[in-house]
Amino acid sequence: MSEVAPILSLRGVTRQFQSGEETLHILRSANLELYPGEIVALVAPSGTGKSTLLHIAGLLEPPQDGDVVIAGQKAHHLSDTGRTALRRDEIGFVYQFHHLLAEFTALENVVLPQLIAGVALRAAEERAKELLTRFGLAHRLNALPGKLSGGEQQRTAIARALANRPRLLLADEPTGNLDVHTSDVVFDELLRMVRHEGVAALIATHNDALAARMDHTVTLRDGQIVPF
Numbered sequence: 447m448s449e450v451a452p453i454l455s456l457r458g459v460t461r462q463f464q465s466g467e468e469t470l471h472i473l474r475s476a477n478l479e480l481y482p483g484e485i486v487a488l489v490a491p492s493g494t495g496k497s498t499l500l501h502i503a504g505l506l507e508p509p510q511d512g513d514v515v516i517a518g519q520k521a522h523h524l525s526d527t528g529r530t531a532l533r534r535d536e537i538g539f540v541y542q543f544h545h546l547l548a549e550f551t552a553l554e555n556v557v558l559p560q561l562i563a564g565v566a567l568r569a570a571e572e573r574a575k576e577l578l579t580r581f582g583l584a585h586r587l588n589a590l591p592g593k594l595s596g597g598e599q600q601r602t603a604i605a606r607a608l609a610n611r612p613r614l615l616l617a618d619e620p621t622g623n624l625d626v627h628t629s630d631v632v633f634d635e636l637l638r639m640v641r642h643e644g645v646a647a648l649i650a651t652h653n654d655a656l657a658a659r660m661d662h663t664v665t666l667r668d669g670q671i672v673p674f
Protein backbone atom coordinates (compact mmCIF):
# COMPACT_ATOMS: atom_id res chain seq x y z
CA MET A 447 0.00 0.00 0.00
CA SER A 448 1.32 3.44 -0.86
CA GLU A 449 1.84 6.00 1.90
CA VAL A 450 -0.71 8.76 2.24
CA ALA A 451 0.62 11.92 0.58
CA PRO A 452 0.09 15.38 2.07
CA ILE A 453 -2.66 17.45 0.50
CA LEU A 454 -0.59 20.61 1.17
CA SER A 455 3.18 20.92 1.41
CA LEU A 456 5.06 24.14 1.94
CA ARG A 457 8.78 23.67 1.41
CA GLY A 458 11.25 26.41 2.15
CA VAL A 459 8.62 29.08 1.60
CA THR A 460 10.05 32.58 1.86
CA ARG A 461 8.22 35.91 1.78
CA GLN A 462 9.47 39.33 2.72
CA PHE A 463 7.99 42.79 2.42
CA GLN A 464 9.67 46.15 2.15
CA SER A 465 8.47 48.71 4.67
CA GLY A 466 10.37 51.93 3.90
CA GLU A 467 14.02 51.17 4.59
CA GLU A 468 13.15 48.05 6.56
CA THR A 469 12.81 44.53 5.15
CA LEU A 470 10.19 42.46 6.96
CA HIS A 471 11.16 38.77 6.85
CA ILE A 472 7.69 37.32 7.32
CA LEU A 473 8.33 33.74 6.17
CA ARG A 474 11.87 32.39 6.26
CA SER A 475 12.12 29.05 4.56
CA ALA A 476 8.92 27.87 6.25
CA ASN A 477 7.81 24.23 6.01
CA LEU A 478 4.46 22.61 6.63
CA GLU A 479 2.74 19.37 5.67
CA LEU A 480 -0.98 18.92 6.00
CA TYR A 481 -2.44 15.46 5.47
CA PRO A 482 -5.90 14.53 4.21
CA GLY A 483 -8.53 15.12 6.88
CA GLU A 484 -6.11 16.82 9.28
CA ILE A 485 -7.36 19.98 11.01
CA VAL A 486 -4.64 22.36 12.14
CA ALA A 487 -4.97 25.65 14.00
CA LEU A 488 -2.61 28.49 13.14
CA VAL A 489 -2.27 30.70 16.19
CA ALA A 490 0.20 33.57 16.17
CA PRO A 491 0.26 37.23 17.22
CA SER A 492 -1.12 39.89 14.92
CA GLY A 493 1.24 40.89 12.15
CA THR A 494 3.38 37.75 12.22
CA GLY A 495 2.19 36.52 8.83
CA LYS A 496 -0.86 34.27 9.20
CA SER A 497 -2.74 35.86 6.31
CA THR A 498 0.40 35.91 4.19
CA LEU A 499 0.89 32.20 4.84
CA LEU A 500 -2.74 31.39 3.97
CA HIS A 501 -2.54 33.45 0.77
CA ILE A 502 0.57 31.60 -0.33
CA ALA A 503 -0.85 28.19 0.62
CA GLY A 504 -4.03 29.08 -1.29
CA LEU A 505 -2.09 30.06 -4.43
CA LEU A 506 -3.36 33.62 -4.22
CA GLU A 507 0.20 34.90 -4.29
CA PRO A 508 3.51 33.17 -5.00
CA PRO A 509 6.32 32.93 -2.46
CA GLN A 510 9.62 34.62 -3.33
CA ASP A 511 11.31 31.28 -2.82
CA GLY A 512 10.29 27.72 -2.05
CA ASP A 513 7.56 25.39 -3.25
CA VAL A 514 3.85 25.11 -2.63
CA VAL A 515 2.57 21.64 -3.49
CA ILE A 516 -1.18 21.01 -3.54
CA ALA A 517 -2.45 17.47 -4.07
CA GLY A 518 0.94 16.49 -5.47
CA GLN A 519 1.13 19.36 -7.96
CA LYS A 520 3.90 21.94 -7.66
CA ALA A 521 2.16 25.28 -8.06
CA HIS A 522 5.07 27.04 -9.72
CA HIS A 523 5.19 24.40 -12.45
CA LEU A 524 1.64 25.24 -13.49
CA SER A 525 0.38 27.91 -15.86
CA ASP A 526 -1.90 30.63 -14.48
CA THR A 527 -4.85 28.65 -15.83
CA GLY A 528 -3.57 25.48 -14.17
CA ARG A 529 -3.17 27.25 -10.84
CA THR A 530 -6.66 28.72 -11.10
CA ALA A 531 -8.10 25.26 -11.82
CA LEU A 532 -6.18 23.72 -8.92
CA ARG A 533 -7.44 26.45 -6.59
CA ARG A 534 -11.02 26.04 -7.83
CA ASP A 535 -11.01 22.23 -7.59
CA GLU A 536 -9.00 21.56 -4.45
CA ILE A 537 -9.19 24.60 -2.16
CA GLY A 538 -12.01 26.28 -0.25
CA PHE A 539 -11.50 29.65 1.41
CA VAL A 540 -13.29 31.21 4.36
CA TYR A 541 -12.46 34.74 5.44
CA GLN A 542 -13.33 36.82 8.49
CA PHE A 543 -15.89 38.70 6.39
CA HIS A 544 -18.25 36.59 4.36
CA HIS A 545 -17.79 38.23 0.93
CA LEU A 546 -21.11 36.81 -0.27
CA LEU A 547 -22.53 38.29 -3.47
CA ALA A 548 -25.19 40.70 -2.22
CA GLU A 549 -27.53 40.40 -5.20
CA PHE A 550 -27.71 36.59 -5.05
CA THR A 551 -29.60 34.45 -2.55
CA ALA A 552 -27.89 32.15 -0.04
CA LEU A 553 -28.66 29.20 -2.31
CA GLU A 554 -27.32 30.97 -5.41
CA ASN A 555 -24.14 31.95 -3.58
CA VAL A 556 -23.46 28.24 -2.92
CA VAL A 557 -24.56 27.17 -6.41
CA LEU A 558 -22.44 29.66 -8.36
CA PRO A 559 -18.93 28.32 -7.68
CA GLN A 560 -20.18 24.89 -8.72
CA LEU A 561 -21.52 26.20 -12.02
CA ILE A 562 -18.16 27.85 -12.63
CA ALA A 563 -16.53 24.45 -11.99
CA GLY A 564 -18.81 22.87 -14.61
CA VAL A 565 -21.36 21.18 -12.35
CA ALA A 566 -24.88 20.95 -13.84
CA LEU A 567 -27.45 23.29 -12.30
CA ARG A 568 -29.65 20.62 -10.76
CA ALA A 569 -26.72 18.80 -9.11
CA ALA A 570 -25.31 22.13 -7.90
CA GLU A 571 -28.64 23.04 -6.33
CA GLU A 572 -28.88 19.63 -4.63
CA ARG A 573 -25.41 20.03 -3.18
CA ALA A 574 -26.09 23.61 -2.07
CA LYS A 575 -29.33 22.58 -0.36
CA GLU A 576 -27.61 19.67 1.36
CA LEU A 577 -24.86 21.92 2.72
CA LEU A 578 -27.14 24.77 3.76
CA THR A 579 -29.51 22.31 5.43
CA ARG A 580 -26.61 20.84 7.40
CA PHE A 581 -25.89 24.37 8.58
CA GLY A 582 -29.50 24.78 9.72
CA LEU A 583 -30.37 27.15 6.88
CA ALA A 584 -33.00 25.10 5.03
CA HIS A 585 -35.52 27.87 5.71
CA ARG A 586 -33.19 30.66 4.47
CA LEU A 587 -32.27 29.35 1.01
CA ASN A 588 -33.92 32.22 -0.83
CA ALA A 589 -32.78 35.01 1.47
CA LEU A 590 -30.38 37.65 0.22
CA PRO A 591 -27.20 37.99 2.31
CA GLY A 592 -28.32 41.39 3.59
CA LYS A 593 -31.34 39.72 5.22
CA LEU A 594 -29.24 37.07 7.00
CA SER A 595 -27.77 37.40 10.48
CA GLY A 596 -23.98 37.53 10.84
CA GLY A 597 -23.89 33.87 11.86
CA GLU A 598 -26.12 32.86 8.95
CA GLN A 599 -23.96 34.82 6.52
CA GLN A 600 -20.83 33.09 7.75
CA ARG A 601 -22.50 29.65 7.64
CA THR A 602 -23.42 30.38 4.02
CA ALA A 603 -19.84 31.42 3.27
CA ILE A 604 -18.58 28.16 4.78
CA ALA A 605 -21.11 26.16 2.74
CA ARG A 606 -19.90 28.01 -0.37
CA ALA A 607 -16.27 27.16 0.45
CA LEU A 608 -17.16 23.46 0.72
CA ALA A 609 -19.46 23.38 -2.31
CA ASN A 610 -16.95 22.00 -4.80
CA ARG A 611 -15.78 19.31 -2.36
CA PRO A 612 -12.27 20.76 -1.91
CA ARG A 613 -9.71 18.55 -0.21
CA LEU A 614 -8.19 21.59 1.51
CA LEU A 615 -9.94 24.36 3.43
CA LEU A 616 -8.05 27.52 4.33
CA ALA A 617 -9.74 29.80 6.82
CA ASP A 618 -8.56 33.19 8.13
CA GLU A 619 -10.33 34.05 11.40
CA PRO A 620 -13.51 32.44 10.07
CA THR A 621 -15.65 33.50 13.02
CA GLY A 622 -13.62 36.55 14.05
CA ASN A 623 -16.40 38.93 13.07
CA LEU A 624 -19.09 37.25 15.20
CA ASP A 625 -20.07 37.72 18.84
CA VAL A 626 -18.55 35.23 21.27
CA HIS A 627 -21.55 32.91 21.50
CA THR A 628 -22.28 32.84 17.74
CA SER A 629 -18.58 32.39 17.00
CA ASP A 630 -18.53 29.38 19.30
CA VAL A 631 -21.55 27.75 17.67
CA VAL A 632 -20.52 28.47 14.06
CA PHE A 633 -16.97 27.31 14.74
CA ASP A 634 -18.26 23.98 16.08
CA GLU A 635 -20.45 23.59 13.01
CA LEU A 636 -17.49 24.39 10.76
CA LEU A 637 -15.36 21.72 12.45
CA ARG A 638 -18.16 19.16 12.40
CA MET A 639 -18.71 19.79 8.71
CA VAL A 640 -15.01 19.69 7.84
CA ARG A 641 -14.71 16.36 9.67
CA HIS A 642 -17.87 15.03 8.03
CA GLU A 643 -16.53 15.89 4.57
CA GLY A 644 -13.01 14.63 5.37
CA VAL A 645 -11.45 17.96 4.37
CA ALA A 646 -7.98 18.97 5.58
CA ALA A 647 -8.08 22.43 7.11
CA LEU A 648 -5.63 25.13 8.16
CA ILE A 649 -7.49 27.65 10.28
CA ALA A 650 -6.00 30.88 11.60
CA THR A 651 -7.51 32.07 14.85
CA HIS A 652 -6.61 34.33 17.76
CA ASN A 653 -8.77 32.24 20.03
CA ASP A 654 -6.91 29.56 22.03
CA ALA A 655 -10.15 27.84 23.09
CA LEU A 656 -11.18 27.42 19.44
CA ALA A 657 -7.68 26.23 18.53
CA ALA A 658 -7.89 23.55 21.23
CA ARG A 659 -10.79 21.94 19.34
CA MET A 660 -8.58 21.17 16.35
CA ASP A 661 -6.19 18.25 15.90
CA HIS A 662 -3.14 20.34 16.70
CA THR A 663 -1.79 23.87 16.67
CA VAL A 664 1.12 25.49 14.92
CA THR A 665 2.47 29.00 15.29
CA LEU A 666 4.82 31.32 13.44
CA ARG A 667 8.14 32.01 15.11
CA ASP A 668 10.93 33.90 13.37
CA GLY A 669 9.24 33.20 10.05
CA GLN A 670 9.08 29.44 10.62
CA ILE A 671 6.01 27.28 11.18
CA VAL A 672 6.54 25.44 14.46
CA PRO A 673 4.41 23.40 16.88
CA PHE A 674 2.62 25.64 19.37
Ligand SMILES: Nc1ncnc2c1ncn2[C@@H]1O[C@H](COP(=O)(O)OP(=O)(O)OP(=O)(O)O)[C@@H](O)[C@H]1O
Pocket residue numbers: 463464465470472490491492493494495496497498499
Ligand atom coordinates in the same frame (compact mmCIF):
# COMPACT_ATOMS: atom_id res chain seq x y z
N1 LIG B 1 1.57 43.81 0.64
C1 LIG B 1 2.27 44.12 1.74
N2 LIG B 1 3.21 45.09 1.70
C2 LIG B 1 3.95 45.40 2.80
N3 LIG B 1 3.82 44.77 3.98
C3 LIG B 1 2.91 43.79 4.07
C4 LIG B 1 2.08 43.42 2.96
N4 LIG B 1 1.26 42.40 3.36
C5 LIG B 1 1.56 42.17 4.65
N5 LIG B 1 2.54 43.00 5.08
C6 LIG B 1 3.13 43.02 6.42
O1 LIG B 1 3.52 41.70 6.75
C7 LIG B 1 3.24 41.41 8.12
C8 LIG B 1 2.36 40.18 8.20
O2 LIG B 1 1.05 40.50 7.72
P1 LIG B 1 -0.15 39.45 7.82
O3 LIG B 1 -1.39 40.16 7.37
O4 LIG B 1 0.22 38.21 7.11
O5 LIG B 1 -0.21 39.18 9.40
P2 LIG B 1 -1.30 38.42 10.29
O6 LIG B 1 -0.54 37.54 11.22
O7 LIG B 1 -2.31 37.79 9.41
O8 LIG B 1 -1.94 39.63 11.09
P3 LIG B 1 -3.44 39.77 11.72
O9 LIG B 1 -3.56 38.70 12.76
O10 LIG B 1 -3.40 41.15 12.31
O11 LIG B 1 -4.41 39.65 10.59
C9 LIG B 1 2.60 42.68 8.69
O12 LIG B 1 3.61 43.40 9.35
C10 LIG B 1 2.11 43.40 7.47
O13 LIG B 1 2.10 44.79 7.69
